[in-house]
Amino acid sequence: MTVEAAAAAGFRTAMTDSLLREIADHLDVLARTGACAAIDLRSLPLTAADRSELEERLGHGDIEAVLTAAGTSEIWETRYAGVWWVRHLGAGDKIAAERIEIAACPEILTSDAADIAAASRKLAEDLNCISSEDADDA
Amino acid sequence: MHESETIGELLTRRGVSRRALLKYTTYLASLLALPPMAAKGMAEALAKTRRQSVIWLSFQECTGCTESLTRSFSPTIEDMIFNLISLDYHETLMAVSGAAAEAARLAAMKENKGRYVVVVDGSVSTRDGGVYSTNAGKTNLEVLKETAAEAAAVISVGTCAAFGGIPHANPNPTGAVPVSDIITDKPVINVSGCPPIPEAITGTVAYLVTFNKLPDLDDKGRPKAFFGDTIHDRCYRRPFYDKGLFAKQFDDEGARKGWCLYEVARARSPTTPARP
Numbered sequence: 460m461t462v463e464a465a466a467a468a469g470f471r472t473a474m475t476d477s478l479l480r481e482i483a484d485h486l487d488v489l490a491r492t493g494a495c496a497a498i499d500l501r502s503l504p505l506t507a508a509d510r511s512e513l514e515e516r517l518g519h520g521d522i523e524a525v526l527t528a529a530g531t532s533e534i535w536e537t538r539y540a541g542v543w544w545v546r547h548l549g550a551g552d553k554i555a556a557e558r559i560e561i562a563a564c565p566e567i568l569t570s571d572a573a574d575i576a577a578a579s580r581k582l583a584e585d586l587n588c589i590s591s592e593d594a595d596d597a
Numbered sequence: 598m599h600e601s602e603t604i605g606e607l608l609t610r611r612g613v614s615r616r617a618l619l620k621y622t623t624y625l626a627s628l629l630a631l632p633p634m635a636a637k638g639m640a641e642a643l644a645k646t647r648r649q650s651v652i653w654l655s656f657q658e659c660t661g662c663t664e665s666l667t668r669s670f671s672p673t674i675e676d677m678i679f680n681l682i683s684l685d686y687h688e689t690l691m692a693v694s695g696a697a698a699e700a701a702r703l704a705a706m707k708e709n710k711g712r713y714v715v716v717v718d719g720s721v722s723t724r725d726g727g728v729y730s731t732n733a734g735k736t737n738l739e740v741l742k743e744t745a746a747e748a749a750a751v752i753s754v755g756t757c758a759a760f761g762g763i764p765h766a767n768p769n770p771t772g773a774v775p776v777s778d779i780i781t782d783k784p785v786i787n788v789s790g791c792p793p794i795p796e797a798i799t800g801t802v803a804y805l806v807t808f809n810k811l812p813d814l815d816d817k818g819r820p821k822a823f824f825g826d827t828i829h830d831r832c833y834r835r836p837f838y839d840k841g842l843f844a845k846q847f848d849d850e851g852a853r854k855g856w857c858l859y860e861v862a863r864a865r866s867p868t869t870p871a872r873p
Contacts, residue, residue, distance in 0.1 A: 470855035472836040497633035499626070506833045506855060529617035530673040547620055550673045556624040558633055566637055567623070571615035573605060573644065 471508045478503075478513060478559075482542060485561040489541050495562035501554065517542060517559075524568060530555070534565060604681060605644030613680065618643060621677035625807070628800045629822040639807050648683040649806040650705050650713040652744055655688040656737040657730050657764040657773055658719030662755040663689055665792035666799065678799040681806050685713070688732060699733050706747055714805060715748045716798075717741065717776050720757040720764045724772025741779055750784045750811065751776060754798055759787035759818070777818065784811050787818040797823040815870070828866035834858060 478498065485496040500510070518538035526532035532547045543565045549555030560566070602610075608618060622639040626632070631639075655663065667690075685705035691698035705713060719737070722730040727738030735743075745751050753776040756762040764773035777785045788797050801820050804812045812820040829835065837843075837856040844851035844861050852858070859867070 470853075472833065472855070474836065495634070499633045501627045502630060502831075504831050504833045504835050509833075526616060526620070528614050529620050529677050532620065545623075547624060547674055549624075549675050555674045556620075556627045558623070558627070567616050567619050571619075573609060574614050574616075577609045 470506060471512055472504075472506060474503065474505060474509050475512045475516065479516060482517075482539075482559060482561065486539065486541055489561050489563075493563075495560070497561070498559045500557040500559065514544070517544065526567065532567070534568065601647065603644065604646055604648055607648065608644070608680060611680070615640065615644065617677060618680075620674055621681075621803075622807075624674050624677075625800060625803050628796050629804060629812075643681065643807055646806060646809075648681060649802065650709040651682045651684050651716055651802065652702055652705055652713055652748075653684065653687040653689075653716045653718070654737070654740060654744060655732075656717060656719030656721055656741070656758070657771065658755065658757050660689055660718075661792040662718040662758075662798070663687070665795045675795065675799065678803060681803055685709075695733075702744065706744065710747045712749050713747075714802065715741075715745050715751045716754055716802070717751060717758045718754045720761050720773040720775060721779055722764075722771040723774055723779075724770070727772075729771035738779065741776065745780045745783055748783060750786065750805065751780050752786045752788060752798075752801060753777065753818075754788050755793060756789045756791045759789040762791070785818060786811065786814065786820060788823070789817075789819060794823075819870075824870045826870065828869050832857075832866060 481498060485498075488494050488496070505513075520536035520538050520540065523533075523535040526534060530548055530550075531552070532545065534543065534545050536543050541561060541563060543560040543562065545558050545560055545565050545567065546554060547556040604618070605615070608615065619636060619640045622643065623633070623636040626636045626639065653663075683705075686698065686702040688698075691701070694701075719730075721727065721737050721741055723738055727736035730737045732740065753759040757764060757773075758776050761773055761775045764771060765775070777787070786801060788801050790797065797820070800823065801812060804820070804822070812822055813825075815821050815824055817824075829838070832838075834855055834857045837854075838859060842851065842854075842856040844856045844858055846852065847858075847861055852861070
Protein backbone atom coordinates (compact mmCIF):
# COMPACT_ATOMS: atom_id res chain seq x y z
CA MET A 460 0.00 0.00 0.00
CA THR A 461 1.33 3.44 -0.90
CA VAL A 462 1.55 6.26 1.58
CA GLU A 463 -1.26 8.01 -0.29
CA ALA A 464 -3.43 4.92 -0.09
CA ALA A 465 -2.71 4.55 3.60
CA ALA A 466 -3.70 8.17 4.15
CA ALA A 467 -6.87 7.67 2.13
CA ALA A 468 -7.74 4.60 4.19
CA GLY A 469 -7.58 6.79 7.29
CA PHE A 470 -5.94 6.40 10.64
CA ARG A 471 -6.47 8.09 13.94
CA THR A 472 -4.10 9.51 16.53
CA ALA A 473 -6.42 9.45 19.56
CA MET A 474 -6.40 13.25 19.58
CA THR A 475 -10.21 13.24 19.42
CA ASP A 476 -10.39 11.96 22.99
CA SER A 477 -8.20 14.82 24.19
CA LEU A 478 -10.24 17.38 22.27
CA LEU A 479 -13.53 16.10 23.66
CA ARG A 480 -12.22 16.47 27.20
CA GLU A 481 -11.13 20.05 26.47
CA ILE A 482 -14.54 20.83 24.95
CA ALA A 483 -16.24 19.34 28.02
CA ASP A 484 -14.21 21.60 30.31
CA HIS A 485 -15.08 24.70 28.27
CA LEU A 486 -18.76 23.72 28.17
CA ASP A 487 -18.79 23.36 31.93
CA VAL A 488 -17.35 26.87 32.27
CA LEU A 489 -19.93 28.23 29.80
CA ALA A 490 -22.75 26.61 31.78
CA ARG A 491 -21.49 28.00 35.09
CA THR A 492 -20.21 31.45 34.11
CA GLY A 493 -21.27 32.21 30.53
CA ALA A 494 -17.63 32.57 29.44
CA CYS A 495 -17.10 31.61 25.78
CA ALA A 496 -14.15 29.76 24.29
CA ALA A 497 -12.92 28.49 20.94
CA ILE A 498 -10.57 25.77 19.74
CA ASP A 499 -8.71 26.24 16.45
CA LEU A 500 -8.81 22.86 14.73
CA ARG A 501 -6.64 23.98 11.80
CA SER A 502 -3.65 24.49 14.08
CA LEU A 503 -3.80 20.91 15.32
CA PRO A 504 -2.16 18.01 13.47
CA LEU A 505 -5.44 16.14 13.01
CA THR A 506 -5.73 13.39 10.42
CA ALA A 507 -8.78 13.22 8.17
CA ALA A 508 -9.93 10.26 10.25
CA ASP A 509 -9.51 12.25 13.49
CA ARG A 510 -11.62 15.06 12.05
CA SER A 511 -14.34 12.68 10.90
CA GLU A 512 -14.36 10.94 14.26
CA LEU A 513 -14.67 14.24 16.12
CA GLU A 514 -17.54 15.32 13.88
CA GLU A 515 -19.28 11.98 14.35
CA ARG A 516 -18.91 11.96 18.13
CA LEU A 517 -20.13 15.55 18.48
CA GLY A 518 -22.93 14.95 16.00
CA HIS A 519 -25.36 17.49 14.59
CA GLY A 520 -28.01 19.32 16.60
CA ASP A 521 -31.06 21.16 15.35
CA ILE A 522 -29.46 24.25 13.80
CA GLU A 523 -27.41 24.42 10.62
CA ALA A 524 -26.45 27.61 8.80
CA VAL A 525 -24.69 28.51 5.56
CA LEU A 526 -22.86 31.83 5.50
CA THR A 527 -22.00 33.34 2.12
CA ALA A 528 -19.80 36.32 3.08
CA ALA A 529 -16.30 36.10 1.55
CA GLY A 530 -16.86 32.53 0.38
CA THR A 531 -18.93 29.82 1.98
CA SER A 532 -19.02 28.83 5.64
CA GLU A 533 -20.82 25.89 7.18
CA ILE A 534 -21.95 26.30 10.76
CA TRP A 535 -23.91 23.91 12.93
CA GLU A 536 -24.66 23.31 16.55
CA THR A 537 -23.56 19.88 17.65
CA ARG A 538 -25.82 17.59 19.61
CA TYR A 539 -24.38 19.29 22.70
CA ALA A 540 -26.11 22.66 23.07
CA GLY A 541 -23.54 25.46 23.21
CA VAL A 542 -20.94 23.53 21.21
CA TRP A 543 -20.76 24.83 17.63
CA TRP A 544 -18.74 23.68 14.65
CA VAL A 545 -17.67 26.59 12.44
CA ARG A 546 -16.03 25.73 9.12
CA HIS A 547 -14.88 28.45 6.68
CA LEU A 548 -14.08 27.31 3.16
CA GLY A 549 -11.50 29.09 1.03
CA ALA A 550 -10.35 28.86 -2.59
CA GLY A 551 -11.19 25.54 -4.20
CA ASP A 552 -13.53 24.76 -1.29
CA LYS A 553 -10.56 23.81 0.87
CA ILE A 554 -10.92 24.42 4.61
CA ALA A 555 -9.40 27.84 5.32
CA ALA A 556 -10.34 28.02 8.99
CA GLU A 557 -12.17 25.64 11.26
CA ARG A 558 -12.95 25.83 14.91
CA ILE A 559 -15.15 24.64 17.67
CA GLU A 560 -16.88 27.51 19.44
CA ILE A 561 -18.30 26.99 22.89
CA ALA A 562 -20.89 29.74 23.18
CA ALA A 563 -24.63 30.40 23.20
CA CYS A 564 -24.26 31.55 19.59
CA PRO A 565 -21.17 31.85 17.36
CA GLU A 566 -19.98 35.44 17.04
CA ILE A 567 -20.22 35.37 13.28
CA LEU A 568 -23.96 34.62 13.28
CA THR A 569 -24.91 37.73 15.21
CA SER A 570 -25.48 40.96 13.29
CA ASP A 571 -22.82 43.62 13.82
CA ALA A 572 -23.93 47.05 15.06
CA ALA A 573 -22.30 48.76 12.04
CA ASP A 574 -24.15 46.48 9.63
CA ILE A 575 -27.43 47.12 11.44
CA ALA A 576 -26.89 50.90 11.26
CA ALA A 577 -26.07 50.69 7.54
CA ALA A 578 -29.11 48.50 6.92
CA SER A 579 -31.32 50.96 8.78
CA ARG A 580 -30.11 53.82 6.57
CA LYS A 581 -30.53 51.74 3.43
CA LEU A 582 -34.08 50.67 4.28
CA ALA A 583 -35.06 54.27 5.03
CA GLU A 584 -33.60 55.37 1.67
CA ASP A 585 -35.43 52.58 -0.16
CA LEU A 586 -38.72 53.58 1.48
CA ASN A 587 -38.15 57.22 0.52
CA CYS A 588 -37.57 56.16 -3.07
CA ILE A 589 -40.79 54.16 -3.07
CA SER A 590 -42.70 57.12 -1.58
CA SER A 591 -41.27 59.45 -4.24
CA GLU A 592 -42.22 57.06 -7.03
CA ASP A 593 -45.74 56.75 -5.60
CA ALA A 594 -46.02 60.53 -5.47
CA ASP A 595 -44.85 60.80 -9.09
CA ASP A 596 -47.39 58.16 -10.17
CA ALA A 597 -50.16 60.04 -8.42
CA MET B 598 -10.41 58.48 -3.87
CA HIS B 599 -11.27 58.02 -0.20
CA GLU B 600 -7.94 58.75 1.48
CA SER B 601 -9.20 59.02 5.06
CA GLU B 602 -11.70 56.20 4.78
CA THR B 603 -11.41 53.40 7.32
CA ILE B 604 -11.61 49.75 6.40
CA GLY B 605 -14.99 49.54 8.13
CA GLU B 606 -16.34 52.46 6.10
CA LEU B 607 -14.98 50.94 2.91
CA LEU B 608 -16.67 47.61 3.62
CA THR B 609 -19.98 49.34 4.30
CA ARG B 610 -19.65 51.35 1.07
CA ARG B 611 -18.95 48.16 -0.87
CA GLY B 612 -21.83 46.33 0.76
CA VAL B 613 -19.52 43.83 2.45
CA SER B 614 -20.79 42.78 5.87
CA ARG B 615 -18.66 42.80 9.01
CA ARG B 616 -19.13 39.06 9.07
CA ALA B 617 -16.68 38.91 6.16
CA LEU B 618 -14.15 40.85 8.23
CA LEU B 619 -14.67 38.65 11.28
CA LYS B 620 -14.31 35.61 9.08
CA TYR B 621 -11.02 36.95 7.74
CA THR B 622 -9.63 37.70 11.19
CA THR B 623 -10.66 34.20 12.32
CA TYR B 624 -8.65 32.87 9.39
CA LEU B 625 -5.80 35.26 10.18
CA ALA B 626 -5.70 34.32 13.88
CA SER B 627 -5.40 30.68 12.86
CA LEU B 628 -2.64 31.45 10.36
CA LEU B 629 -0.66 33.47 12.86
CA ALA B 630 -1.20 30.97 15.68
CA LEU B 631 -2.94 33.62 17.79
CA PRO B 632 -5.56 32.74 20.41
CA PRO B 633 -8.85 31.94 18.60
CA MET B 634 -10.77 34.41 20.76
CA ALA B 635 -8.56 37.26 19.43
CA ALA B 636 -10.46 37.32 16.12
CA LYS B 637 -13.28 39.59 17.32
CA GLY B 638 -10.92 42.21 18.73
CA MET B 639 -8.83 42.12 15.57
CA ALA B 640 -11.91 42.72 13.42
CA GLU B 641 -12.98 45.66 15.57
CA ALA B 642 -9.48 47.19 15.41
CA LEU B 643 -9.21 46.71 11.65
CA ALA B 644 -12.60 48.33 11.06
CA LYS B 645 -11.24 51.56 12.57
CA THR B 646 -7.96 51.49 10.60
CA ARG B 647 -7.12 53.08 7.27
CA ARG B 648 -6.12 50.75 4.49
CA GLN B 649 -2.40 50.12 4.24
CA SER B 650 -0.76 51.60 1.17
CA VAL B 651 1.36 48.94 -0.55
CA ILE B 652 3.85 49.48 -3.37
CA TRP B 653 4.91 46.24 -5.09
CA LEU B 654 8.20 46.20 -7.02
CA SER B 655 9.11 43.34 -9.36
CA PHE B 656 12.80 42.88 -10.11
CA GLN B 657 14.76 39.80 -11.28
CA GLU B 658 11.94 37.31 -10.80
CA CYS B 659 9.64 34.89 -12.62
CA THR B 660 6.29 36.39 -11.44
CA GLY B 661 5.57 33.19 -9.51
CA CYS B 662 5.24 35.16 -6.27
CA THR B 663 2.60 37.47 -7.77
CA GLU B 664 0.83 34.42 -9.22
CA SER B 665 0.83 32.88 -5.77
CA LEU B 666 -0.98 35.91 -4.39
CA THR B 667 -3.42 36.64 -7.21
CA ARG B 668 -4.34 33.29 -8.75
CA SER B 669 -7.69 33.05 -7.00
CA PHE B 670 -10.57 33.52 -9.42
CA SER B 671 -13.63 33.81 -7.17
CA PRO B 672 -14.33 35.95 -4.11
CA THR B 673 -13.02 33.98 -1.16
CA ILE B 674 -11.88 34.50 2.38
CA GLU B 675 -8.30 34.83 1.10
CA ASP B 676 -9.27 37.76 -1.16
CA MET B 677 -10.29 39.84 1.85
CA ILE B 678 -6.69 41.07 2.02
CA PHE B 679 -7.52 43.40 -0.88
CA ASN B 680 -10.03 45.18 1.36
CA LEU B 681 -7.31 45.74 3.95
CA ILE B 682 -4.66 47.14 1.64
CA SER B 683 -4.54 49.71 -1.09
CA LEU B 684 -2.29 48.18 -3.73
CA ASP B 685 -1.25 51.54 -5.12
CA TYR B 686 1.39 50.20 -7.48
CA HIS B 687 2.29 46.80 -8.84
CA GLU B 688 5.07 46.87 -11.38
CA THR B 689 4.02 43.71 -13.23
CA LEU B 690 0.25 44.12 -13.14
CA MET B 691 0.46 47.81 -14.12
CA ALA B 692 3.19 47.50 -16.75
CA VAL B 693 0.78 48.30 -19.56
CA SER B 694 -0.05 51.65 -17.93
CA GLY B 695 3.48 52.94 -18.50
CA ALA B 696 4.10 56.50 -17.29
CA ALA B 697 0.71 56.62 -15.54
CA ALA B 698 1.77 53.68 -13.36
CA GLU B 699 5.03 55.39 -12.42
CA ALA B 700 3.06 58.52 -11.55
CA ALA B 701 0.83 56.42 -9.29
CA ARG B 702 3.89 55.07 -7.46
CA LEU B 703 5.26 58.54 -6.85
CA ALA B 704 1.84 59.83 -5.75
CA ALA B 705 1.41 56.96 -3.28
CA MET B 706 4.88 57.63 -1.86
CA LYS B 707 4.06 61.31 -1.38
CA GLU B 708 0.60 60.77 0.14
CA ASN B 709 1.73 58.02 2.52
CA LYS B 710 5.21 59.24 3.36
CA GLY B 711 6.67 57.17 6.18
CA ARG B 712 3.62 54.87 6.32
CA TYR B 713 3.59 52.80 3.13
CA VAL B 714 4.93 49.27 2.82
CA VAL B 715 7.15 48.19 -0.04
CA VAL B 716 6.88 44.61 -1.24
CA VAL B 717 9.67 43.34 -3.46
CA ASP B 718 9.77 40.14 -5.47
CA GLY B 719 13.00 39.34 -7.27
CA SER B 720 16.64 39.97 -6.53
CA VAL B 721 18.43 43.24 -7.27
CA SER B 722 21.01 43.55 -10.02
CA THR B 723 24.03 45.57 -8.86
CA ARG B 724 26.79 44.86 -11.41
CA ASP B 725 27.71 47.82 -13.62
CA GLY B 726 25.32 50.03 -11.68
CA GLY B 727 22.44 47.57 -11.99
CA VAL B 728 21.94 48.06 -15.73
CA TYR B 729 21.04 44.40 -16.30
CA SER B 730 17.52 44.85 -14.94
CA THR B 731 15.64 48.07 -15.61
CA ASN B 732 12.09 49.34 -15.81
CA ALA B 733 10.70 52.67 -17.02
CA GLY B 734 14.24 53.84 -17.75
CA LYS B 735 15.49 53.24 -14.22
CA THR B 736 17.53 50.41 -12.78
CA ASN B 737 15.88 48.18 -10.15
CA LEU B 738 18.60 49.32 -7.78
CA GLU B 739 17.66 52.96 -8.29
CA VAL B 740 13.91 52.32 -7.92
CA LEU B 741 14.42 50.27 -4.75
CA LYS B 742 16.51 52.93 -3.05
CA GLU B 743 14.11 55.69 -4.13
CA THR B 744 10.95 53.84 -3.07
CA ALA B 745 12.25 52.40 0.20
CA ALA B 746 13.62 55.74 1.39
CA GLU B 747 10.31 56.86 2.95
CA ALA B 748 8.75 53.43 3.57
CA ALA B 749 7.69 52.10 6.95
CA ALA B 750 8.97 48.62 6.13
CA VAL B 751 10.05 46.42 3.25
CA ILE B 752 8.81 42.88 2.68
CA SER B 753 11.01 40.66 0.53
CA VAL B 754 8.66 38.12 -1.01
CA GLY B 755 10.16 34.94 -2.43
CA THR B 756 13.61 33.42 -2.15
CA CYS B 757 15.07 35.72 -4.84
CA ALA B 758 14.23 38.91 -2.92
CA ALA B 759 14.96 37.36 0.49
CA PHE B 760 18.21 35.53 -0.22
CA GLY B 761 19.14 36.15 -3.86
CA GLY B 762 17.61 32.99 -5.30
CA ILE B 763 18.47 31.64 -8.73
CA PRO B 764 19.78 34.98 -10.14
CA HIS B 765 22.29 34.99 -7.26
CA ALA B 766 23.69 31.55 -8.17
CA ASN B 767 27.17 31.29 -9.66
CA PRO B 768 28.32 32.81 -11.92
CA ASN B 769 25.75 35.50 -11.01
CA PRO B 770 26.29 37.58 -14.16
CA THR B 771 24.05 40.45 -13.02
CA GLY B 772 25.57 40.82 -9.57
CA ALA B 773 22.22 39.85 -8.03
CA VAL B 774 21.82 40.44 -4.29
CA PRO B 775 18.93 40.16 -1.84
CA VAL B 776 17.01 43.28 -0.84
CA SER B 777 18.53 43.23 2.64
CA ASP B 778 21.99 43.86 1.14
CA ILE B 779 20.74 47.18 -0.24
CA ILE B 780 18.22 48.35 2.36
CA THR B 781 19.97 48.44 5.71
CA ASP B 782 18.22 51.35 7.44
CA LYS B 783 14.65 49.95 7.36
CA PRO B 784 13.02 46.82 8.72
CA VAL B 785 13.19 44.12 6.03
CA ILE B 786 10.94 41.09 6.48
CA ASN B 787 11.87 37.98 4.51
CA VAL B 788 8.97 35.84 3.32
CA SER B 789 10.99 33.24 1.46
CA GLY B 790 9.78 30.37 -0.69
CA CYS B 791 9.57 29.66 -4.38
CA PRO B 792 6.91 30.88 -4.30
CA PRO B 793 5.89 31.37 -0.68
CA ILE B 794 2.43 30.07 0.18
CA PRO B 795 -0.01 32.97 -0.37
CA GLU B 796 -1.03 32.78 3.30
CA ALA B 797 2.51 33.76 4.33
CA ILE B 798 2.48 36.77 2.00
CA THR B 799 -0.96 38.08 2.93
CA GLY B 800 -0.61 37.06 6.58
CA THR B 801 2.55 39.16 6.95
CA VAL B 802 0.94 42.20 5.33
CA ALA B 803 -2.24 41.71 7.36
CA TYR B 804 -0.21 41.49 10.57
CA LEU B 805 1.36 44.89 9.83
CA VAL B 806 -2.06 46.42 9.14
CA THR B 807 -3.76 44.86 12.15
CA PHE B 808 -1.12 45.41 14.81
CA ASN B 809 0.81 48.33 13.28
CA LYS B 810 4.12 46.69 14.18
CA LEU B 811 6.52 44.12 12.80
CA PRO B 812 5.83 40.46 13.45
CA ASP B 813 8.38 38.48 15.48
CA LEU B 814 11.19 37.41 13.15
CA ASP B 815 13.69 34.56 13.26
CA ASP B 816 17.45 34.90 12.74
CA LYS B 817 16.96 35.03 8.96
CA GLY B 818 14.39 37.81 9.17
CA ARG B 819 11.41 35.52 8.54
CA PRO B 820 8.10 35.81 10.45
CA LYS B 821 8.10 33.17 13.17
CA ALA B 822 4.37 32.67 12.69
CA PHE B 823 5.10 31.06 9.34
CA PHE B 824 8.68 29.88 9.74
CA GLY B 825 8.92 29.21 13.47
CA ASP B 826 7.67 25.64 13.28
CA THR B 827 9.05 22.85 11.17
CA ILE B 828 6.87 20.71 8.92
CA HIS B 829 7.60 17.97 11.43
CA ASP B 830 6.01 19.99 14.25
CA ARG B 831 2.66 20.14 12.48
CA CYS B 832 2.68 16.79 10.71
CA TYR B 833 -0.31 14.57 11.40
CA ARG B 834 2.17 11.70 11.83
CA ARG B 835 3.95 13.59 14.64
CA PRO B 836 2.14 11.81 17.52
CA PHE B 837 3.62 8.54 16.26
CA TYR B 838 7.12 10.03 16.13
CA ASP B 839 6.68 11.03 19.76
CA LYS B 840 5.72 7.45 20.60
CA GLY B 841 8.72 6.06 18.70
CA LEU B 842 6.53 4.34 16.11
CA PHE B 843 8.22 4.40 12.70
CA ALA B 844 7.31 2.82 9.38
CA LYS B 845 10.21 0.77 7.99
CA GLN B 846 8.92 0.61 4.43
CA PHE B 847 6.40 2.65 2.46
CA ASP B 848 4.03 -0.31 2.22
CA ASP B 849 4.42 -1.93 5.62
CA GLU B 850 1.93 -2.19 8.47
CA GLY B 851 3.35 0.91 10.18
CA ALA B 852 2.88 3.05 7.08
CA ARG B 853 -0.70 1.88 6.81
CA LYS B 854 -1.31 2.83 10.44
CA GLY B 855 0.08 6.30 9.85
CA TRP B 856 3.33 5.92 11.73
CA CYS B 857 6.14 8.42 11.21
CA LEU B 858 8.00 8.14 7.87
CA TYR B 859 11.30 9.56 9.14
CA GLU B 860 13.21 6.28 8.86
CA VAL B 861 11.80 5.49 5.43
CA ALA B 862 12.34 8.76 3.66
CA ARG B 863 15.17 10.17 5.77
CA ALA B 864 12.72 13.02 5.91
CA ARG B 865 14.05 16.54 6.27
CA SER B 866 10.85 17.74 7.87
CA PRO B 867 12.43 18.02 11.35
CA THR B 868 14.83 20.64 10.01
CA THR B 869 12.62 22.38 7.42
CA PRO B 870 10.94 25.49 8.80
CA ALA B 871 7.71 25.99 6.87
CA ARG B 872 3.99 25.82 7.21
CA PRO B 873 2.69 22.63 5.52
